[in-house]
Structure formats: structure tokens, C-alpha cells
Amino acid sequence: MTTLLAPEAAAPLRHRTGHRSAVVAVLVGLVLLLVWLSLTVASPLTAGELLRTLVGQGDGGGEFVVFRLRLPRLLLGALVGVAFALAGALFQTVLRNPLASPDILGIGGGASLAAATAILVGGLSGAAVTLSAAGGAVVVAAAIYLLAWRSGVSGYRFVLVGVGIAFLVNAGLGYLVSRADLNDVREALVWMVGSLGTPPWRDVVVLAAVLVVLAPLVAVLAGRLRVLQLGDDTAGGLGVPVELTRLAVLGTAVALAAAGTAFAGPVAFVAFVCAPIARRMLPTAGLALVPSALVGIVLVLAADLTGQHLLGLQVPVGIVTGVIGAPYLLWLLATSNREGRGA
Template sequence: MSAPTLLAGVPDERLEVAARGLRATRRHRRTRRAVVTLGLLAVAVALCLTSLMMGDYPLSAGQVLAAVAGSDAAPASFIITELRLPRVALGVLVGIAFGIAGALFQSVLRNPLASPDVIGISQGASAGAVAAILLGGASGALVSLSAIAGGAAVGLLLYAVAWRGGMTGHRFVLAGIGVAYVCSSVIGYLLTRSEVQQAQSALLWMTGSLAQADWSLVRSLALALLVLVPLVAAVARALDILLLGDDQARSLGRRPDLTRGLVIALGVALACVATAAAGPVAFVAFTAAPIARRLLGDGTLALLQAALVGVVLVVGADLVAQHLLPADMAVPVGVVTGAIGGPYLIWLMASGRARAA
């Protein structure tokens, strides 16, 4: 039965009222989305500017902006462009990558626990990097490549294990938790068999840190995101349709299993390149998307907002780790994000929300 037939007996006045209500709801959602997006962007910019200003050599906002524009003299220009800006830029890129990765996994698998640091992707990347450090004495780019290979291998393994004529989020998450324990056991074994200096280097990387930031690393991660983010945008529409249900997606000409596989592959790639650059920064991917969706309140995918929340979490946590803890307690950024994400996970489990699949 067509829509005009269904509405034939409805008075025009009621139709007009319903139409006005629908338009008002849409305007409200657009306004709220714009306010949330601009608010998150403003917070992210403020945190980045504050990070550039603070340090052993404090700078004013004007000095920072002049140095970034290339019109300030040394030493401010050197401090900003060579020491502080690469770290902030790396934090921004890592936050974007983890934020989008978490949003993709949690949306396509329909499970709030589906995050790279819960389902084993980060642990697989860590195992690859730690093996390269402890067994091969690797450093720099080779460690990053090993991390990408380890995370990708875990992603393929999870897909193969969880596939039973189709993919369900519950099965994928359970398989991921099991693989995460296996990878953690491998890491523990390698650490116990290594020299103390090598183990310290591996442990620092595993915690998640921005201390190794330089322009070469920033350019590598930026190039990876320039490839991956447009691909995410290309499949975002198909993912929105997939969220309506597999039957609805098929009726609209989509292939749910293919879409799900592509989205998972992109999520794995984003998590791997971010982990390769900064280590497994804990709980950013896990918390970014739920915070973004709660701020929007419309049940949409919220990829852009999740990316901005990821930036706020990483840059804000690094600011706390560097400057707001006591001077003798300098810690990697992953320690602070873990302290934030741990209570959130406890609340999630206690509230019963983790049962949603």
C-alpha cells in the first residue's frame, strides 16, 4: 500500500502539524550537531594551544601563533616547531585514528565493548612491536611496521574465527577477548626472556607515549590517515544503512557481509597505524564514540565527533601527564587515558550496558 493511500483519511491539519514537528526536530538535531561539533573543535584547539604554551620555557599565545606562522625568532620558534608542535600534532592524529576506529568497531559490531584495545587488535600490534624490539633489536620504522603487521594478523584471525556463515558482534568480541589474552601472554613471555634495558624500552612503548614524536613520524601517520579517512567516508553511508539491520540493507541493494568486512578492515588499519605511531594508548578508541554519541543524542554514527573526542582525550591526557602531575611523576599519555577509561569500563559493566550486542 502506497504512502498516499495510507494517509488518505488523515485530516490536512494533522498532516501539517506532523510536518512542522518533523521539521522542528530536524532543525533541533542539526543545531545540536553543529554546536557539539564546534564545541569539541574549540576544546581541541584550546588544549593544543595550551600544550604549546606550557613547558620549562613558557610562551604566550601570541608567541606560539607567531612561531607556528614562521614569523617569530629563536628560541621560541625552535621550541615550538621542533620540540612541542610535533608532539601535539602526533597527539591530534593518534586521537583521530583511535576515535574513528572505535566508532567503526562499535557501530558495525553493535557492541560497546568492541574496541581495538578490548578485542585484541592493540595487543596484537603490541606483540608484533615487542617481538621486533626484543628478538630483533629493532627500532624506529621497523617497530612500527611490526606493530602494523601484528595488528593486521590479529584482525584477520578474528574474522576467520568469528565467521560462521555470517558475522555477529557478540562472537567477534568474545573471540577478540580470547586473542587479547593470548597476545598478552606472548608479550609477558618475551619480556621475561629479555635483558632489562630491552624490557624497559618495550614497556615504555607498550604503555602508549608521544615522547618519540618527530616530524618524520607525524608525516607517516598523516599520510596513512589521508588514505584511510576518505575510505571511511566512502563507506559511512553504507554503514548507516547497515545499522538499520541486515534485511533492510539487502532490500536497499547493500551487501551486509561485504560492508561489515570493509568497515572492520578499515577499523583495524586505523588502530594499527595509530598504535604503530604511539603505542597502544589505552581506552581512547573505547570511550571516544560513546561520548560523542551521548553528546549528539540522535543515535547517529558520529564519526567526526568521535574523532574530535579522541583528539581531546589524547591531547588533554598528554597535557596532564606532562604538566599537571608532580614534576617527579612524568608518565606516558597511556597511563592517564587508562586512568580515565578504567572507571568508564567499570561503570559500563555495572550499569548493564555491555549486554547490548
């Protein structure tokens, strides 16, 4: 009997696996399309010249356009999209709350406050601002965790504390901006809204190295996180250290968010929307880490392409993602209220 039923039982699993593979393939295709458009739209190079330059046979002008201006920006945008998307997926899953993302909880704001302080008060620039932003994100996340701790951390309390910290951080940013010199404020605002700019290859390499270190940790924690989704009591009964796992997941998510923010600023709503979009594309709910990362790349590259070439003026990527993410937040709140869920 078991042998006869096995193919029927396996059919839904094969369907889900095939659906997931198709979604990943479509997202990879979108990424490749956006990569090509990012390199070719409004470019002084023809398609043939671009291909020759990419394989090392271009002239000096082509190499400058591709390897100094466009390719570093493209790669940084992709890496930032991955970092924010994975951070958001981990936050929302471990806290079981769709509002749990670094930008909503004030972690991105903490990075902005630290970077703005470094620029407007310390007169710093470059790597010092990057390190300040990363440190600010970590400090704010630690403060939220400690304030939310009550013999453990619940997602509801963590989100409430995070929203309160976000308002406090925004007040600090407002004070700094109102007291600073106008020229310094312009420089700080470009960073605070989220912008890829024209990054040096050093930034791309450093962020890539950070993700290479964190990606295996995410993969290891994913298994425990799936068990944790069954409930704390069940996870504990299966031998998973609940609070230690939750702390490790939150720490990894904070590190990803801090890395992305440090190199591109708090690009709004990327961490917030990527995982929900990826889950809606799949037949069953789950972590969807790989699809979320691909959605993050698509969102950041599409927003940057729009902001740079399709609006008639150059707009930082964070403004475009904010325009995309704000309606989604309003829709989420509206549907949650209709369904009686106070998310």
C-alpha cells in the same frame, strides 16, 4: 494539509541539527584550547614569542621548542586520537557491541606483541618497529575474523574470540618481558603502554597521509553502515552487500587502529570511550563520526597535557587514558548487568 504540517515536522530536525552543530562547536573550542595549552604550559616562550615563532619570525631557540619539541607531539597526538576514535566507532557500530574496540579485542595487543618482538628479539628500532606493530595488528585482526566466521560474522562471536586472543597475546608479551634484558625491557615498556614521545616530522606526515587516504573510505562506508544498522535482512533487501560491507568496515577500522598503534603504541581506551561519549552528547543515536574524532583529539591531548605537566612527573599518555577508561569499562559492565544485557 501537508504544507501546513511541514514546518512542524521540520522543527525537530532543525533542533537536532542545531544541537549537533553546537556540540561540534564546543568540541572544536576544546581542541583549540588544548592546542594553546599544549604549546604554552611550562614553555620558556612568552605568548608573544610563541605567536612570532609560529608565523616564522622567532629565533633559533623558539623554533627548536615549537617546531622540534612541541608541535610534532601535539599534531601526532591529535592524529592518533582521530585514528583510534574512528576505529572504535566503526568497530562498535558494525559489531553492535559497546565492548568492541581494538584494545579490548586484542588488536592493540597484537601490535604490542609484534613491536616487543622486534625490539626484544630482533634488536630493531625506529621504522622497523612501527611497521612490525602495524603488521601485528593486521595479523591478529585477520585471525579473529577467520576464527569468528560461521557463514558470516556476528558481533557477539567476534568479541568473544577477540577477548580470547587478547589473553593469548598478553601471555606472549609476559613471556617476552620475563626473558629479555632489563635495559631492552625499559625501551619496550615505554612503547607498549602508549606514548607520544618526541616524534620526528616524518611520523606526523606519514600518519596524516594514512588518515587522508582512509577518511574518504570511512565517509563512503558510513552510508552503507547506517543501512546496515537496520538489520541484515533489511540491508540486503535494500541492495547493500551485507558481509562485504561488514568486511570493508572492519578492514578500515583495523587499518585506522594499526596506524594509530604503529606511531604511538596501544594508547588505552581511546577507541573504547570516544564514540559512546560523543553519542551521549547528541540528541539522537547514530554514527557520530565527526564528534567521535573530536572527542578523540580532546582525550589524547588532555591526557598528554596531564601526564607531562600536571602530575609533577612525566607519565606516558597511555597510562592517563587507562586511568580514565578503566572506570568507564567497569561502569558499562555494571549498568549492562543491571539492565539484563550481557554486553
